[in-house]
Amino acid sequence: MDKAISFEQVTHTYQANTPYAQNALADVSLVIPNNSFTAIIGHTGSGKSTLVQHINALLKPTKGSVQVLGKVITSATTNKNLKAFRQHVGMVFQFPEKQLFEETVIKDIMFGPKNYGVSDADAQQAAKSAMKLVGLDESLAEKSPFDLSGGQMRRVAIAGVLAMKPEILILDEPTAGLDPRGHKEIMDLAQQLHDKDQMTIILVTHQMDDVVNYASQVVVMDEGKIVKTGTAAEIFADPGWVYKMQLNLPSSAEFAQKLVDSGVPIGKLPLTIDQLATKISQLVAEGADTDE
Structure with a gap:
């Protein structure tokens, strides 16, 4: 398996060596394959954001090591060479539009490449390509980003990350606060970047529906540890365990579970709308056959 990222017994302690020391990650080992689409889930405070901040070395392990695209990061890694490394790992934080600051859309998207020493002409070309990638019309280039809709502003922020042409893209709650249309557009963009690029x-x-609709690998975290990895079907196979982890089922499975609780023989829970529709059609057809 060609791995893009691997964690080897990583522990991260906030305020280490103080009376307030707190382990946010505890002995985490994980492999994320190259060109995969991995979802990381867990209740609030389970360690998800701390984990992903190690991937672009915003945080370094207190113990253990992280290997990303061939570069090994440990507690002893100096910051000297990390700037060039971070160019290959793009990170979109929750509500990234709050980080917009330039007077025009194109200048905001150009900021990242220019910060890494790219010429104005090349940065502008990278910005235009990124705008096209995220579906922003070129006519918006000279507009203020603050005159755009919420969904468009988020696209500008994502374009600013993509203009640096990263090999790895981390999306931390990328659809928070968006309406259903904006939500789907952002997730479809992520799928496009994975499939085509x-x-x-x-x-x-x-969002558990996003997990089943887009992710090929799912990592479940609890109290700073990885408690399960697998496909969405494997992760959601045991509803009782999912609820124990303070997580929700995907909406289709949630609906089907209510049918099960009322006595309907659903069998294996459907995880997507299409699977749910197929299951209900089968039950209706079976009921019709029984009536005959």
Whole structure:
């Protein structure tokens, strides 16, 4: 398996060596394959954001090591060479539009490449390509980003990350606060970047429907530890365990579970709308056959 990222027995302690020391990660080992779409889920405070901040070395392990695109990061790694490394790992934080600051859309998107020493002409070309990638019309280039809709502002923020042409893209709750249309557009963009541009996507989310619709690998965290990894079907196979982890089922499975609780013989829970529709059609057809 070609791995983009691996964690080897990583522990991260906030305020280490003080009376307030707190382990946010505890002996975490994990492999994220190259060109995969991985969802990281867990209740609030389970360690998801701390985990992903190690991938672009915003945080360094207190113990253990993280290997990303061949570079090893430990507690002893100096910051000297990390700037160039971070160019390959793009990170979109929750509500990224709050970080917009330039007077025009194009200048905001150009900021990242220019910060890494790219010429004005090349930065502008990278920004225009990124705008096209996220579906922003070129006519918006000279507008103020603050005159755009919420969904458009988020696209500008994401374009600013993509203009640096990262190999890995981390999305930390990328659809928070968006309406259903904006939500789907952002998630479809992530899928496009994964499928067409072969980008390794890491999604931190509370949206279980996004997990089943987009992710090929799911990582479940609890109290700073990884408690389960697998496909969405494997993760959601045991509803009791999911609820124990303070998580929700995908909406289709949640609906089907209510049918099960009322005595309907659903069998294996459907995880997507299409699976739910197929299951209900089968039950209706079976009921019709019984009536005959």
